[in-house]
Amino acid sequence: MLSRASKYAILSTLYLAEHASKEKKMSVKKIADAIDVPSPFLAKLFQQLVHAKIISSVKGPNGGFYITKKNGDKTVCDIIENIDGLHKLNECFLGLNECDGENPCPVHFIVEPFKKSILGKFRDKSILEFSKEVADNGRFLTLKHLDLD
Amino acid sequence: MLSRASKYAILSTLYLAEHASKEKKMSVKKIADAIDVPSPFLAKLFQQLVHAKIISSVKGPNGGFYITKKNGDKTVCDIIENIDGLHKLNECFLGLNECDGENPCPVHFIVEPFKKSILGKFRDKSILEFSKEVADNGRFLTLKHLDLD
DNA sequence: ATAATAAAAGATAATAAGGTCTTTTTATTT
DNA sequence: AAATAAAAAGACCTTATTATCTTTTATTAT
Numbered sequence: 001m002l003s004r005a006s007k008y009a010i011l012s013t014l015y016l017a018e019h020a021s022k023e024k025k026m027s028v029k030k031i032a033d034a035i036d037v038p039s040p041f042l043a044k045l046f047q048q049l050v051h052a053k054i055i056s057s058v059k060g061p062n063g064g065f066y067i068t069k070k071n072g073d074k075t076v077c078d079i080i081e082n083i084d085g086l087h088k089l090n091e092c093f094l095g096l097n098e099c100d101g102e103n104p105c106p107v108h109f110i111v112e113p114f115k116k117s118i119l120g121k122f123r124d125k126s127i128l129e130f131s132k133e134v135a136d137n138g139r140f141l142t143l144k145h146l147d148l149d
Numbered sequence: 150m151l152s153r154a155s156k157y158a159i160l161s162t163l164y165l166a167e168h169a170s171k172e173k174k175m176s177v178k179k180i181a182d183a184i185d186v187p188s189p190f191l192a193k194l195f196q197q198l199v200h201a202k203i204i205s206s207v208k209g210p211n212g213g214f215y216i217t218k219k220n221g222d223k224t225v226c227d228i229i230e231n232i233d234g235l236h237k238l239n240e241c242f243l244g245l246n247e248c249d250g251e252n253p254c255p256v257h258f259i260v261e262p263f264k265k266s267i268l269g270k271f272r273d274k275s276i277l278e279f280s281k282e283v284a285d286n287g288r289f290l291t292l293k294h295l296d297l298d
Numbered sequence: 299a300t301a302a303t304a305a306a307a308g309a310t311a312a313t314a315a316g317g318t319c320t321t322t323t324t325a326t327t328t
Numbered sequence: 329a330a331a332t333a334a335a336a337a338g339a340c341c342t343t344a345t346t347a348t349c350t351t352t353t354a355t356t357a358t
Contacts, residue, residue, distance in 0.1 A: 001150045001242070002242070002243075003315075003316090004244060004315080004316070005315080005316080007243050007244035008244075010243060011243060011244070014255065025334095027333090027334065027335090028334085028335080029334090038316085038317055038318080040317065040318050040319075041316070041317050041318080043335075043336085044317090044336095044337095046335085047335080047336060047337080050335085050336090057334090057335060057336090058324085058325070058326095058334085058335080059323070059324040059325050059326090059333085059334055059335045059336080060323095060324055060325030060326045060327090060332085060333060060334060060335080061325070061326045061327060061332060061333040061334070062325090062326065062327085062333080062334085063324085063325065063326080063333070063334050063335065064334070064335085065335085093150070093151070093267075094151075094156050094159060094160060095153060095156035095157075095160070095292060096289060096291070096292060097292055097293070097294050098294065098295050099289070103289050103295065104288055104289065105288060105289055105290075106163065106279070106283045106288045106290070107267060107270060108288070110263070110266055110267055110270060111263075111267070114259070114260075114263040117259055118242075118256060118259055118260070121256060121259060130255075134255045139253055139254060139255045139257070140245060140248070140252050140253065140254055141254075141255070142245070143244060143245060143246055144246070145246050145247065146247050146252065152345075152346090153345080153346070154345080154346075174304095176303090176304065176305085177304085177305080178304090187346080187347055187348080188348095189347065189348050189349075190346065190347050190348080192305075192306085193307095193347090195305085196305080196306060196307080199305085199306090206304090206305060206306090207304085207305080207354085207355070207356095208303080208304055208305045208306080208353070208354040208355055208356090209302085209303055209304060209305080209353095209354060209355025209356050209357090210302065210303040210304070210355070210356045210357060211303080211304085211355085211356065211357085212303070212304050212305065212354085212355065212356080213304070213305080214305085
């Protein structure tokens with residue numbers, strides 16, 4: 001459904017929202033290590049997100065990425081929009097070119113409510129708000145394999 | 150979520166279930182045209198499905214593919230299992246390597262019920278039964294763009 | 299038997315996705 | 329002012345997926 005690129009971007013941006021600020025910027029390297037995604041690849045993705053004003057950056061020593069109130073109206077949907085295009089979230093589960101209530105694929109009426117609900121989740125809160133919810137609820141963001149002691 | 154290969158295989162197999170029988174076998178070409186998938190690619194996929202005894206085939210004039218009672222206990226899950234591997238249906242929506250109730254990603258509790266329900270749909274009926282349901286309910290199987298007159 | 303038909307098998311090609319590397323630019327610290 | 333740190337930009341490489349082509353084998357109809 002989502003490309004790896006979008007997944008990396010979402011997780012990293014949420015991590016950034018939780019751990020960085022204008023006063024405490026974060027380098028790609030640090031985020032990439034925390035989330036366990038390839039850092040040159042993440043650098044590319046963050047470039048796009050800066051361009052789309054979803055996150056902010058400054059160059060040079062003590063520079064890095066962060067999120068401010070000014071990036072505040074942006075949502076996870078905007079991330080997906082900018083990396084994959086939103087249609088990726090809306091595609092028919094079985095690949096039909098036209099799949100809707102009039103012309104439904106065999107699983108349309110199972111998939112449709114799910115898509116609605118995930119879209120709502122990604123669109124109704126700003127990244128900062130969503131990040132807070134995620135942190136408060138103890139949701140995980142890393143691709144790292146857990147140490148199962 | 151599913152590869153194109155799996156999607157092609159599912160749609161084509163359901164089409165086959167509805168339109169072919171031991172007495173009325175169908176060639177790859179005919180199915181590929183009906184569903185609008187590349188026929189050499191579909192031929193490969195059907196080879197795999199024959200191997201897995203999900204569909205049947207005979208060579209030569211008037212040969213082709215069909216589904217019998219003997220293929221009857223197989224399900225759409227078996228198709229996915231043989232083309233993509235079932236794990237593809239179970240992967241974390243955001244790509245976490247370990248995502249479960251203990252260690253949930255930000256959308257785990259939205260995605261989980263959906264996965265359960267789609268898995269049930271694909272596992273609880275044989276392909277023949279599922280095909281009948283699909284036909285009775287007027288669900289669509291083709292990738293063709295509709296003529297919007 | 300022979301010709302024709304269709305699947306099986308395997309090799310190959312094209313495309314897209316994922317990932318890396320190098321150079322340039324900008325800002326900061328000393 | 330010089331050195332350094334980090335992002336920006338762009339070229340490049342690798343791998344997986346998707347798709348095609350060619351040859352072989354099996355079956356059936358004539």
